[in-house]
Amino acid sequence: MKTLSGIYKGKRVVELLEDIDLPEDIGVLVVIPEEDNERELRNQLQSAAEGVFAKLWDNKEDEAWNEYL
Numbered sequence: 001m002k003t004l005s006g007i008y009k010g011k012r013v014v015e016l017l018e019d020i021d022l023p024e025d026i027g028v029l030v031v032i033p034e035e036d037n038e039r040e041l042r043n044q045l046q047s048a049a050e051g052v053f054a055k056l057w058d059n060k061e062d063e064a065w066n067e068y069l
Contacts, residue, residue, distance in 0.1 A: 001049075002020075003045060003049075004016050004017070004018060004020065005017045005018075008032075014030060
């Protein structure tokens with residue numbers, strides 16, 4: 001999953017603030033933070049991502065690389 005910022009342009013159009021190559025007709029999930037909750041939402045998303053990456057990186061296979069380095 002990748003989180004991108006964008007701007008709602010009206011009439012069901014969201015313009016992303018960076019270019020990304022996506023297949024046509026791919027489903028997306030749009031999360032619209034309340035203005036006063038935006039910082040909290042970003043922190044929650046970052047924490048969730050860190051937890052997922054920690055599970056991916058902290059495994060026995062990675063220990064072999066630590067010994068190699």
